[in-house]
Amino acid sequence: AQTVTQSQPEMSVQEAETVTLSCTYDTSESDYYLFWYKQPPSRQMILVIRQEAYKQQNATENRFSVNFQKAAKSFSLKISDSQLGDAAMYFCAYSAGGTSYGKLTFGQGTILTVHP
Amino acid sequence: DAGVTQSPTHLIKTRGQQVTLRCSPKSGHDTVSWYQQALGQGPQFIFQYYEEEERQRGNFPDRFSGHQFPNYSSELNVNALLLGDSALYLCASSLRPSGVQLVEAFFGQGTRLTVV
Numbered sequence: 384a385q386t387v388t389q390s391q392p393e394m395s396v397q398e399a400e401t402v403t404l405s406c407t408y409d410t411s412e413s414d415y416y417l418f419w420y421k422q423p424p425s426r427q428m429i430l431v432i433r434q435e436a437y438k439q440q441n442a443t444e445n446r447f448s449v450n451f452q453k454a455a456k457s458f459s460l461k462i463s464d465s466q467l468g469d470a471a472m473y474f475c476a477y478s479a480g481g482t483s484y485g486k487l488t489f490g491q492g493t494i495l496t497v498h499p
Numbered sequence: 500d501a502g503v504t505q506s507p508t509h510l511i512k513t514r515g516q517q518v519t520l521r522c523s524p525k526s527g528h529d530t531v532s533w534y535q536q537a538l539g540q541g542p543q544f545i546f547q548y549y550e551e552e553e554r555q556r557g558n559f560p561d562r563f564s565g566h567q568f569p570n571y572s573s574e575l576n577v578n579a580l581l582l583g584d585s586a587l588y589l590c591a592s593s594l595r596p597s598g599v600q601l602v603e604a605f606f607g608q609g610t611r612l613t614v615v
Contacts, residue, residue: 387541418603420606425608426587426608426609426611427606427607427608427609428542428589428591428606429606430603430604430605433603474541474542476541481596482554482596483555483596484596485530485532485547485555485591485593485596485604486532486544486547486555486557487532487534487542487544487591487604488544489541489542489543490541491540491541492539492540492541
């Protein structure tokens with residue numbers, strides 16, 4: 384069974400600074416996808432960034448980038464130039480590919496606090 | 500585009516009762532997945548529907564059942580409610596898994612179920 388582990392229950396960062404959230408996963412699949420989702424107090428889960436396992440290049444989306452270490456099964460999220468609106472619960476998630484795609488396995492989450 | 504809509508937003512039920520939660524997927528999406536999110540935890544996958552059939556299922560008892568209608572909307576039914584069923588229930592929509600295009604899931608704002 385696939386597992387996703389987030390070892391940082393809480394993180395904090397100063398506005399405009401950079402923070403990195405950690406995630407490790409375990410799978411025997413070769414075709415899979417990794418995601419970071421953000422869940423603000425409004426409860427709606429919002430996709431931040433997606434990484435395909437077959438791609439060696441790390442995904443980036445504006446201020447958000449990942450460090451995907453496939454051999455180590457590590458998938459960290461870096462938020463640059465942090466903004467007050469980045470404060471939320473962040474979840475790392477995994478999905479196998481093929482017909483199993485869409486069954487997301489989530490980590491326990493990391494609460495990110497942004498200080499002005 | 501209304502995105503993924505769920506109803507109701509909040510619900511209080513008594514132990515032993517039955518509950519039905521509803522989800523309308525984002526326009527253009529044909530696949531609906533349901534998740535249970537306990538307070539302070541990551542979401543847990545319940546099941547996924549497309550073409551009006553259950554396609555994948557997580558580790559949930561048979562008390563949890565679902566249905567998908569021809570217009571792709573979906574219902575989650577929980578029978579014989581337990582106190583432990585109290586949680587946020589999230590619906591996510593996407594396109595059915597295929598080797599051609601894998602579309603990320605869009606989430607609704609969830610239904611908060613409280614069992615007393």
